[in-house]
Each structure stands twice: as C-alpha cells, then as structure tokens.
Amino acid sequence: MNRCTLVMVSKKGEGQDHLSPCQVTGSGAQSARSESGKAQGRGGGLLPVGVGAVMYTWSAQTGGSLLYISIKPTLGAEEATGPAHPGWAWDGARGAWSHSCFSDWAAAIRVAALDCAEEKNQEVCRTYDVHFYPTFRYFKAFTKAFTTGENFKGPDRELRTVRQTMIDFLQNHTEGTWPPACPPLDPLQPSDVLSLFDSRGGHYVAVVFESSGSYVGREVILDLIPYENVVVSRALDGDTAFLETLGISSVPSCYLIHPNGSRGLVNVAKPLRSFFSSYLKSLPDVRKKSLFLPEKPNKAENSEVVVWREFDRAKLYMADLESCLHYLLRVELAAHKSLAGAQLKTLRDFVTVVSKLFPGRPPVRKLLEMLQEWLANALPFWLLISGIFLTNHVKWVGCQGSRPELRGYPCSLWKLFHTLTVQASTHPEALVGTGFEDDPQAVLQTLRRYIQTFFGCKECGEHFEAMAKESMDSVKTLDQAVLWLWSRHNAVNSRLAGHLSEDPKFPKVPWPTPDLCPACHEEIKGLDSWNEGQVLVFLKQYYSSSNLVDTYSADQRESSEGRALGRGEVEGQALTPPEKFRRDKDAESLRPPGMLGPRADLPQDVQHRLDLRLQSPRGPGALQEAEAAAPFLGVGFSSLDMSLCVLLYVASSLFLMVMYFFFRVRSKRWKVRLHHPAV
Numbered sequence: 149m150n151r152c153t154l155v156m157v158s159k160k161g162e163g164q165d166h167l168s169p170c171q172v173t174g175s176g177a178q179s180a181r182s183e184s185g186k187a188q189g190r191g192g193g194l195l196p197v198g199v200g201a202v203m204y205t206w207s208a209q210t211g212g213s214l215l216y217i218s219i220k221p222t223l224g225a226e227e228a229t230g231p232a233h234p235g236w237a238w239d240g241a242r243g244a245w246s247h248s249c250f251s252d253w254a255a256a257i258r259v260a261a262l263d264c265a266e267e268k269n270q271e272v273c274r275t276y277d278v279h280f281y282p283t284f285r286y287f288k289a290f291t292k293a294f295t296t297g298e299n300f301k302g303p304d305r306e307l308r309t310v311r312q313t314m315i316d317f318l319q320n321h322t323e324g325t326w327p328p329a330c331p332p333l334d335p336l337q338p339s340d341v342l343s344l345f346d347s348r349g350g351h352y353v354a355v356v357f358e359s360s361g362s363y364v365g366r367e368v369i370l371d372l373i374p375y376e377n378v379v380v381s382r383a384l385d386g387d388t389a390f391l392e393t394l395g396i397s398s399v400p401s402c403y404l405i406h407p408n409g410s411r412g413l414v415n416v417a418k419p420l421r422s423f424f425s426s427y428l429k430s431l432p433d434v435r436k437k438s439l440f441l442p443e444k445p446n447k448a449e450n451s452e453v454v455v456w457r458e459f460d461r462a463k464l465y466m467a468d469l470e471s472c473l474h475y476l477l478r479v480e481l482a483a484h485k486s487l488a489g490a491q492l493k494t495l496r497d498f499v500t501v502v503s504k505l506f507p508g509r510p511p512v513r514k515l516l517e518m519l520q521e522w523l524a525n526a527l528p529f530w531l532l533i534s535g536i537f538l539t540n541h542v543k544w545v546g547c548q549g550s551r552p553e554l555r556g557y558p559c560s561l562w563k564l565f566h567t568l569t570v571q572a573s574t575h576p577e578a579l580v581g582t583g584f585e586d587d588p589q590a591v592l593q594t595l596r597r598y599i600q601t602f603f604g605c606k607e608c609g610e611h612f613e614a615m616a617k618e619s620m621d622s623v624k625t626l627d628q629a630v631l632w633l634w635s636r637h638n639a640v641n642s643r644l645a646g647h648l649s650e651d652p653k654f655p656k657v658p659w660p661t662p663d664l665c666p667a668c669h670e671e672i673k674g675l676d677s678w679n680e681g682q683v684l685v686f687l688k689q690y691y692s693s694s695n696l697v698d699t700y701s702a703d704q705r706e707s708s709e710g711r712a713l714g715r716g717e718v719e720g721q722a723l724t725p726p727e728k729f730r731r732d733k734d735a736e737s738l739r740p741p742g743m744l745g746p747r748a749d750l751p752q753d754v755q756h757r758l759d760l761r762l763q764s765p766r767g768p769g770a771l772q773e774a775e776a777a778a779p780f781l782g783v784g785f786s787s788l789d790m791s792l793c794v795l796l797y798v799a800s801s802l803f804l805m806v807m808y809f810f811f812r813v814r815s816k817r818w819k820v821r822l823h824h825p826a827v
C-alpha cells in the first residue's frame with residue numbers, strides 16, 4: 149500500500165445532521181453505507197469492499213495513504229448528494245467518498261468511512277479489532293502485510309485536530325514509503341529559500357512563513373496538490389533578520405515568487421489557510437490538473453476559435469443574463485411545440501416571476517411583460533418564441549468557458565436564479581398582485597418546478613429536486629430563500645469539484661471565495677466557516693442591479709466587439725446587422741455543455757423570414773426605425789412594423805367583408821330570378 153489510511157468507526161444513532169461543511173464530530177454513528185448498491189453502481193468504488201480490501205485496492209491503484217472515517221449509518225449514494233451531509237460526496241471519477249475539506253489532499257491521504265453498526269460490516273470490524281466508536285484508523289502508504297492500522301490518539305475529535313493528525317501521520321512516513329503525490333512538508337532553511345529566488349522554473353513558488361507549531365503552511369501545501377503551475381513550501385520564523393530582509397513582520401505570511409522572477413508578500417485580508425490557498429489557486433495560469441479531462445486528440449478537432457472576453461469576477465454581466473433568456477426560450481422551451489396543463493402553469497409562473505423581478509433594460513422588461521400576457525391569453529407558445537423572440541445569438545462573458553463545451557447556459561441559469569431570489573428579497577413589492585407576494589418560498593418553488601419540468605439536464609434536475617425535497621420547506625423568509633439557494637449551489641459545487649464538467653480555469657470551490665468576500669469567511673477553532681450574515685449582505689450586493697454591467701451586451705446589436713457601454717448608451721441601439729449574425733461564431737462556439745443535449749435549431753422558414761427582414765436594404769431609414777425597436781432577443785419590431793401589421797389586418801378584414809356582401813347580394817338576385825322567371 150502506498151498511501152496511508154485512517155478508519156473512524158462510530159456508534160450508530162447519534163446525530164450528524166447539522167455538520168457544517170468542514171465539520172466532523174466524533175461522537176455520532178457514522179459511516180458511509182459500505183455495501184450500498186448505488187455506491188457500487190457509481191463506479192465500483194472503495195466502500196463496497198470493507199477495510200481490508202479498501203487498503204489493498206487503494207494501495208494497488210494509487211499509491212497514497214487513506215484516512216478511514218465514518219459519517220452516518222444511513223448514508224447512501226443518493227443521500228450523499230443531498231444537503232444532509234454537507235461536504236461529503238460520492239466522487240465517481242475517483243471511486244470514493246470525499247469530503248470537501250480533504251478532497252484536495254486525496255492524492256496524498258484519502259478519507260473513507262465504515263459503519264461497524266451494520267451487520268454486514270461486523271466481520272471486517274472484528275478482524276480489524278474495532279471496539280469503540282468512533283475509531284480512527286490510519287494505514288500507511290505502501291503497506292503490504294496485514295495490519296489493523298494505527299489508532300487515532302488526538303485529544304479531541306475536532307476537525308482541526310483530525311487534519312493536524314493526518315499531517316503528523318503523513319510526516320511519519322520514511323523516505324522509502326513517502327506517498328509519491330505528497331509534496332515535502334518539512335520546512336525550508338533560509339538558504340533554500342534564497343536559492344529559490346534565482347531558479348526559474350516557469351511557475352509560481354510560494355513559501356509560507358510560520359511559527360514552528362503552526363500547521364497553516366502544511367495545509368496550504370496539501371490544498372494545492374491538485375493545482376499546476378504553482379509549488380508551495382514552508383519555512384519557519386526562527387531567523388528574524390532574514391524575515392526582515394523579506395519585509396515579513398508577522399507570521400503566518402506567504403511570500404510569492406512569480407514565474408518572471410518578481411517577488412513579494414501576498415496580500416490577503418486574513419492570514420488564514422483558506423485565504424492563502426484561495427489566493428494561490430486564483431493566480432493567472434494556476435489551474436487544476438486536468439486529471440479527468442481528456443484532451444482533444446488533434447488540432448483539427450480542436451480548431452474552434454474562442455474569443456476570450458476579459459471580465460471582472462466581482463461583477464454580474466447583463467450579457468450572461470440575457471443570453472440565458474435567449475437560450476432558455478430558443479432551445480430549452482422551443483423544443484415544446486405545445487404546452488398545456490401543469491407544464492403551461494409552470495411556464496406561466498416562471499415567466500411571471502422573471503418579468504416582475506428581472507432587473508433588465510426597459511425594452512427587455514417590456515418584452516418579458518408581453519410574453520407574460522401572451523401566455524396568460526393562451527396564445528400558442530411556439531408561435532410566440534419562434535416568430536418573435538428567437539435569435540441565434542448568445543454571448544457569455546462571466547459564464548464563458550475555457551472550452552466551448554464548458555460553462556455557458558447552466559452557469560447563467562444559476563446566475564439568473566440567484567438574481568431572482570435577491571430581487572425578490574430586496575424588492576418584494578415587485579410581486580404584489582401576482583399571487584406570489586406573501587409566500588417566501590414562491591420564487592424558489594417556481595424555479596424548482598421550472599428545473600423539474602424544462603431543464604435539459606435531467607440528472608441535474610433530479611439532484612436539485614432531492615435537495616429541494618430535503619430542505620426547501622424550511623425556508624421561512626425571503627432572506628432565507630437567498631441563503632438556501634446559495635448553500636445548495638455550494639453543495640452542487642462541492643459535489644462536482646474535479647468532475648468532468650468542471651472548467652479547470654474556474655474550479656468549483658465554495659463561493660464567494662475569500663478574495664471576493666473576506667468578511668464572509670471566518671475560522672472558528674481552526675475550521676473554515678461562513679459568516680452567513682455577511683454572505684447575505686454580499687449576495688444582495690453581487691446580484692443587485694447596481695452590480696450589473698452592460699459591457700458586451702451592447703455588441704449583441706453592435707459590430708464593435710468588446711466596446712464597453714454605459715446603461716444609457718445601450719438602450720435603443722440598432723439591430724445587429726445580418727452579416728454579423730452570420731459571421732459571429734459565438735452562437736456556434738458557445739454551445740451549452742453536451743449534457744444539455746443538442747442545440748435545437750430554428751425552423752428554416754422562421755430563420756429565412758428573419759434573414760429577409762434583416763437584409764432588407766432600407767438604408768438609413770431602417771436604422772432610425774430600428775432605434776425605436778425593442779431589440780431584445782435579437783429581432784426588434786418597430787412601430788412601423790406594427791402599423792403595417794394593423795393596416796394589413798384591417799385591409800384584409802375589409803376585403804373579406806366586401807366579398808361577403810358581394811356574394812350575398814348576388815345570391816339574393818339569383819334567388820329572385822329563379823322565383824320569378826317571367827320577370
């Protein structure tokens with residue numbers, strides 16, 4: 149075996165239901181259901197085979213250590229994806245349960261669980277001599293002979309103690325048995341640090357300076373294991389003169405050497421492990437090693453050009469929200485030729501909520517209101533969205549992915565949902581008269597039904613539904629609704645971390661990260677924890693209309709790519725010229741992830757009609773006319789268009805009436821002639 153293992157076995161029945169994401173109490177009955185059929189089905193992982201087999205299977209496959217820890221007696225695969233066990237998730241790609249607090253350490257030391265209160269595990273527990281609950285068992289890397297593992301002898305069962313014991317245990321390995329994926333954890337000498345200044349490895353080098361009893365440096369080293377382009381080391385604060393030359397006045401501090409040789413102290417709001425780790429993970433070019441992301445095989449297949457748009461992660465982009473609506477209408481809903489019954493009600497409620505709460509530009513809101521009215525009057529939905537609202541244009545900014553198949557629509561849908569819950573909480577009056585005004589869950593329940601009924605990713609819908617069933621009912625205020633969605637989104641993030649769908653440039657981490665919201669993060673007894681009051685303040689600011697930026701949304705109608713426009717400038721812009729429509733590769737290149745299924749194309753006749761209309765050489769007059777148009781979702785209908793429609797309608801009605809009277813009068817005359825042939 150070439151990793152170490154710890155088993156913790158707990159007594160059954162003592163609650164674990166209120167663990168914070170990084171908390172493991174030691175007193176409960178805890179374990180993953182080790183022979184859960186579902187768990188097996190999800191990749192034939194470690195748990196189905198019990199401790200002994202776990203040790204050797206793990207050892208043979210990966211060469212690291214293992215911490216075996218039990219979390220709840222009834223934990224099945226589907227439960228682990230729910231919120232009852234925050235931080236724990238079945239990781240199908242790696243074939244193991246993982247905890248968000250340790251998942252980055254997994255290449256060096258992994259955590260697993262066994263429930264000795266389960267009858268089927270009793271033999272294993274007897275073999276491994278487990279009598280007390282909880283029991284932690286460590287198994288060293290490269291263990292070949294049978295061993296019952298080493299007992300955990302920490303003073304308490306706090307997660308911080310468990311983490312530190314894991315580190316001590318790792319450091320107990322001798323040179324020959326050191327887990328290969330585990331970086332050196334011993335401190336560097338000042339001379340070693342100096343030599344780093346001269347070496348040019350083409351990557352970042354971070355050195356955490358700390359006191360001898362501190363674990364921060366080692367935790368940051370382990371946190372960064374899965375990341376490339378950065379190497380982390382630690383050094384002690386013994387040599388004060390040396391620290392002074394580096395400008396270090398307090399520890400822990402992190403000193404960073406950039407790939408170009410420049411260097412200096414890292415400036416974080418709080419000198420905590422989570423702040424240092426998050427800062428290093430967010431450095432340019434530092435990204436998760438794409439262990440599970442197969443590279444595209446050759447250049448020809450990889451030739452799609454993605455134009456990268458610079459953006460600010462602290463801002464919300466109108467282009468993302470509007471592109472979300474485009475996609476939602478023209479792909480997700482356009483697939484439904486007709487809607488009736490519960491589906492129609494779900495859509496009506498969803499559109500009502502969006503039309504009342506979407507903090508968009510006036511023409512966009514006007515069109516959303518129109519959509520709501522059309523739905524209320526039961527006009528055929530397919531006609532509405534295919535004839536008027538469709539374009540083939542999406543433009544992701546804050547949701548752009550480093551590859552075309554990553555991020556995009558699902559990202560923007562989350563952003564739309566958060567925006568709606570925040571708007572409902574900050575502007576509750578917007579829903580007055582809709583029937584939703586008195587229900588703090590109304591928006592969440594509407595989003596839930598939308599996801600269940602229409603979201604293209606069925607698996608996502610099932611996971612979301614499981615979370616909703618579990619705890620949506622506990623939401624009693626509009627603020628709680630905001631926090632509920634935030635915490636469930638984080639649960640999804642932690643479940644998907646390292647997953648195939650994760651963009652290495654945008655690793656799935658608890659959000660907001662410390663750099664975005666330092667006040668949201670606290671450390672209590674060494675545990676990362678959230679200050680939910682501050683999180684709420686942050687969410688209300690982040691998802692407010694004042695944080696919405698129109699940059700890039702303007703060029704949906706403009707040819708000058710990337711030009712930043714203020715809100716006033718955006719309104720009333722001309723239609724996108726047809727050439728741009730056809731040349732713009734974004735609509736093609738920024739498709740949603742494959743999981744959402746193929747893109748529904750516009751019916752050809754509709755596309756043809758739109759093209760003809762857009763190509764009409766009406767000269768400057770057309771531009772003026774377009775300025776008066778509502779340009780939302782690409783195709784604007786000006787007042788001239790509408791007047792022509794009405795005129796045509798009136799003319800055809802008159803024509804029909806004239807024809808009617810003409811034939812009536814004629815038939816009367818014939819009748820008179822037939823009855824009086826002599827006349």
Ligand SMILES: Cc1cc2nc3c(=O)[nH]c(=O)nc-3n(C[C@H](O)[C@H](O)[C@H](O)COP(=O)(O)OP(=O)(O)OC[C@H]3O[C@@H](n4cnc5c(N)ncnc54)[C@H](O)[C@@H]3O)c2cc1C
Binds near residue numbers: 547558635640
């Ligand atoms: C309802 C729903 C359920 C999903 N379920 C699954 C699933 O089961 N399996 C699957 O593979 N994919 C699922 N997805 C897709 C997945 O969650 C991501 O949307 C997708 O992988 C793209 O990830 P991303 O990096 O763009 O970040 P996303 O997770 O999409 O986040 C988008 C943006 O929201 C902000 N954000 C991040 N976290 C939070 C938070 N906690 N609170 C507020 N804002 C936040 C950040 O600015 C981030 O860039 C689901 C999507 C939705 C909308």
